[in-house]
Amino acid sequence: MKTERQVVLEGAYNFRDIGGYRTIDGKKVKKGLLYRSDELCYCTQKDVHTLEQLGLKSIIDYRGDREWKEKEDVHIENVTIYHLDPKADTAAMASAGLADLKEQGYGELTADAARKLMVEQNRQFVLTESSKCVYGKMFELILDQKNLPLVQHCRGGKDRTGYGVALILLLLGVDQDTVLQDYMDTNVCKYEKNQKSLQAVSEMPNREDFVQALRYLKEASEEFLLTALDEIKKRYGTVSEYAMQELGMTKEKQKTLKDMFLEEG
Template sequence: MSRVRIRLVTAVLAAALAVGAPSAVAYAAPAARQQARHLQSAETIRQIPLQGAVNVRDLGGYRTYTGGRVRQGLVYRSDALSKLTAADITTVAALGLTKVVDFRIPMELQYDGADRLPAGLAPTSRPISDLGLYGTLVGAIATGDPVKQEQMLGGGRAEAYMRDIYRTFVTGPENRAQFAATVREIADAGQGPVLYHCTSGKDRTGWLSYVLLRSLAVPEGAAAEDYLASNTFRGAYDAQVRAGLKQSGRMQNPDLLIPLQEVRQDYLDAATAQIGADYGGFYGYLTEGLGLDLRTLAKLQAKLVR
């Protein structure tokens, strides 16, 4: 069997495993499962410590169903890089990045600023819709009115908003096209290390990371843990933001923002349920939704799994 055919078969098997194979962790007792997840996360999640960004990580290190491990040093996920210090830029330069993909929409760039990157590296703008979340958030804070803020974000409305956003990662043709273009670039054997990011590095970035890991046959539980880890990396920073808003008088109850600041399993579940409804499963989302052919999936495996 030719090497190309072997890779194609591997991709098919990996996708099937990513969809249907049971995780050993998933069948453990609750206490054991929690401990196993903690140990797995401690072993595999590698943060890149920076002063101007708090959620920068190497996506490598995870074990796969096929007995491999995702290579480190090839794919990075991040929050916005607009506040990097000179020392941060030196650290980022050492990663050897050849491409930075920015999923932020124009309004986010307007408020937060463009990425600060090493010389010779320019971001590729690939905006993915947030369903107006950023504008809603800015508008809610700008009112300074606790009644309006409660009306806009309270009573489960913020959580519902987030679930709607995640569904559009699956239903939105333009969103799917942006994610797919990034996956194809990552799969390209001639493409060096890639970093992709949004504002907080947790939703659009978190979803693509989840998709990538599952397409590489990383167990669903481990891919979900990588997604949920944003709460750990962003927790202290987000709490400072809420404290600052309360101290400034702009929000009486800044805890209204918590559902928007956090990642949650039910947000992820909203997207995966949409995958089931629209494509019958994860493999259908990869091939029909994102338009990734078997050769691309095989290239992804060959490049990113050792």
């Protein structure tokens, strides 16, 4: 399964262009400049060629040290990798394999606990200083023309990446429903991969609750991203105000963002 914006790769499932969306005021996000993905450590040489053809210049890797040092992104000529870790432990755990989950002590995680963990993780994206520092730096990078085209990714391309992409699209003027759909498209791109990981557990006896826990960890849910967006609205009123107060995105920088990434629709 794929979406219209997906770039099909052999070693990554969730690589897609975030351009093409229309804004509330009738403009359109430019294609070919900003991408999102899951981890790029399994990319084949064919994939590398595909990414080179995109003219990729920069990678933002939201994975923590342990994640990326064990599985470094594939080398792409003339591409700079920026490691920006928002210290999102739950998001990192959510993308882990079954063996990793057991090793970290989550082998008996309940569905209710998993859902609460994911909800709280998305709230923390808004609140923690480490997260605000990371997403402020993300905007610095994309506002520098020499870094484009750029892809941002984490392990699964869902939570840490999803929050960053949501901030960009909302500041560009894309409506919230469309932003949520972009977030939910992870479930389309990673359907087969997620089903394989769930199938192994579902065949075990008396593991229905743990299967549901895995679904909360592996699959995008509107509730999760909405938790972050609602927290922003509650504390700051708008994403624009949040970006100004916490991410260093002045009104001038927000105008530059629109000038760089929007075109007439």
